[in-house]
Amino acid sequence: xxxxxxxxxxxxxxxxxxxxxxxxxxxxxxxxxxxxxxxxxxxxxxxxxxxxxxxxxxxxxxxxxxxxxxxxxxxxxxxxxxxxxxxxxxxxxxxxxxxxxxxxxxxxxxxxxxxxxxxxxxxxxxxxxxxxxxxxxxxxxxxxxxxxxxxxxxxxxxxxxxxxxxxxxxxxxxxxxxxxxxxxxxxxxxxxxxxxxxxxxxxxxxxxxxxxxxxxxxxxxxxxxxxxxxxx
Amino acid sequence: xxxxxxxxxxxxxxxxxxxxxxxxxxxxxxxxxxxxxxxxxxxxxxxxxxxxxxxxxxxxxxxxxxxxxxxxxxxxxxxxxxxxxxxxxxxxxxxxxxxxxxxxxxxxxxxxxxxxxxxxxxxxxxxxxxxxxxxxxxxxxxxxxxxxxxxxxxxxxxxxxxxxxxxxxxxxxxxxxxxxxxxxxxxxxxxxxxxxxxxxxxxxxxxxxxxxxxxxxxxxxxxxxxxxxxxx
Numbered sequence: 180x181x182x183x184x185x186x187x188x189x190x191x192x193x194x195x196x197x198x199x200x201x202x203x204x205x206x207x208x209x210x211x212x213x214x215x216x217x218x219x220x221x222x223x224x225x226x227x228x229x230x231x232x233x234x235x236x237x238x239x240x241x242x243x244x245x246x247x248x249x250x251x252x253x254x255x256x257x258x259x260x261x262x263x264x265x266x267x268x269x270x271x272x273x274x275x276x277x278x279x280x281x282x283x284x285x286x287x288x289x290x291x292x293x294x295x296x297x298x299x300x301x302x303x304x305x306x307x308x309x310x311x312x313x314x315x316x317x318x319x320x321x322x323x324x325x326x327x328x329x330x331x332x333x334x335x336x337x338x339x340x341x342x343x344x345x346x347x348x349x350x351x352x353x354x355x356x357x358x359x360x361x362x363x364x365x366x367x368x369x370x371x372x373x374x375x376x377x378x379x380x381x382x383x384x385x386x387x388x389x390x391x392x393x394x395x396x397x398x399x400x401x402x403x404x405x406x407x408x409x410x411x
Numbered sequence: 412x413x414x415x416x417x418x419x420x421x422x423x424x425x426x427x428x429x430x431x432x433x434x435x436x437x438x439x440x441x442x443x444x445x446x447x448x449x450x451x452x453x454x455x456x457x458x459x460x461x462x463x464x465x466x467x468x469x470x471x472x473x474x475x476x477x478x479x480x481x482x483x484x485x486x487x488x489x490x491x492x493x494x495x496x497x498x499x500x501x502x503x504x505x506x507x508x509x510x511x512x513x514x515x516x517x518x519x520x521x522x523x524x525x526x527x528x529x530x531x532x533x534x535x536x537x538x539x540x541x542x543x544x545x546x547x548x549x550x551x552x553x554x555x556x557x558x559x560x561x562x563x564x565x566x567x568x569x570x571x572x573x574x575x576x577x578x579x580x581x582x583x584x585x586x587x588x589x590x591x592x593x594x595x596x597x598x599x600x601x602x603x604x605x606x607x608x609x610x611x612x613x614x615x616x617x618x619x620x621x622x623x624x625x626x627x628x629x630x631x632x633x634x635x636x637x638x639x640x641x642x643x
């Protein structure tokens with residue numbers, strides 16, 4: 180079971196206010212990704228612990244009380260394991276990983292643990308109200324690159340039909356073993372490590388019905404698929 | 412909680428084989444809609460009982476053993492009740508109903524019980540393998556009209572962002588009180604009756620991971636939003 184609070188489409192449309200707590204989200208899974216109130220940075224959840232990378236390059240553990248507008252989690256269970264070495268083409272590795280998953284037509288969680296020769300991430304800058312659409316905010320995203328870093332990529336694959344609710348294809352965040360660095364993964368090279376796949380056939384999609392602003396909004400989704408592709 | 416097995420998009424793309432049983436679906440809700448193996452006709456589930464209207468105009472109770480590629484159910488609970496009389500404009504009534512729901516941005520189930528001056532339905536004809544895309548099948552859908560009929564409209568509203576997984580907007584089926592007539596609602600006039608709304612903020616979307624054909628398929632969703640609008 181994949182549990183998601185909020186949708187990527189609603190976030191992209193500029194509904195950036197936090198609508199549930201990280202602690203509420205982690206009740207539904209110990210492994211996942213998200214962002215904080217104001218689309219502030221990148222959340223990564225691993226072994227039930229939540230971390231946050233902001234646009235200033237700061238990294239910290241979360242208490243669980245922080246609010247999030249959008250987060251996706253699962254209780255990770257390993258269905259497939261792939262050992263890899265000397266990966267310089269991340270895109271090819273992700274394509275190979277998808278072929279080892281049960282299908283392109285269901286979800287899967289992916290955990291990539293190992294030594295990375297290079298890790299290239301970005302962090303979404305926190306936006307203050309009145310919020311702009313995320314495709315505008317995303318035009319100025321700080322990017323960071325680390326070399327020789329050990330850690331874990333935490334993420335999900337969503338079938339193309341779900342592009343809008345999530346990002347169709349992969350959506351990956353990173354956390355290092357020292358818990359000092361992470362973000363939204365743009366590219367990487369991997370010296371050696373392990374890829375684990377968790378095939379998932381059920382999405383539990385929760386919408387923020389407690390949030391008056393969301394409930395009352397007239398949300399413009401007319402160009403959402405393209406905006407998501409540009410922003411992510 | 413709204414429970415859905417399969418997606419409308421996958422059905423529209425021609426994956427018409429039944430992938431779970433009606434009895435399995437009704438474990439997740441006593442109120443809902445669907446179709447049978449081969450996109451055969453229109454299923455309506457009311458008070459935990461499932462019925463089927465086929466393209467020959469036949470209507471029968473289902474045993475629960477029948478297979479379905481796509482069905483949506485909830486355990487219906489009434490949040491809002493509207494009493495109505497002398498409705499000749501179904502579209503205006505549905506717009507009014509939506510304004511009484513909690514939001515356009517979450518799901519709701521709608522139950523419309525009463526005396527209908529006119530009920531205009533269609534039934535999707537059963538398709539045999541190799542299946543065509545549903546937009547092709549739908550070009551020859553028998554339509555039926557009954558006058559002076561008592562019964563219940565059973566259906567759902569989905570937010571526009573979910574167009575693809577479901578039909579954005581309303582998707583309504585009908586069953587008469589005598590359990591002799593029903594189908595997919597195209598239009599109606601209502602003499603008097605009651606509209607009940609059940610606001611729903613969580614979708615549990617189940618994909619048919621037990622079906623090798625679905626799992627292995629290269630599904631073309633490139634024009635799916637428009638195909639759904641044309642077909643439904």
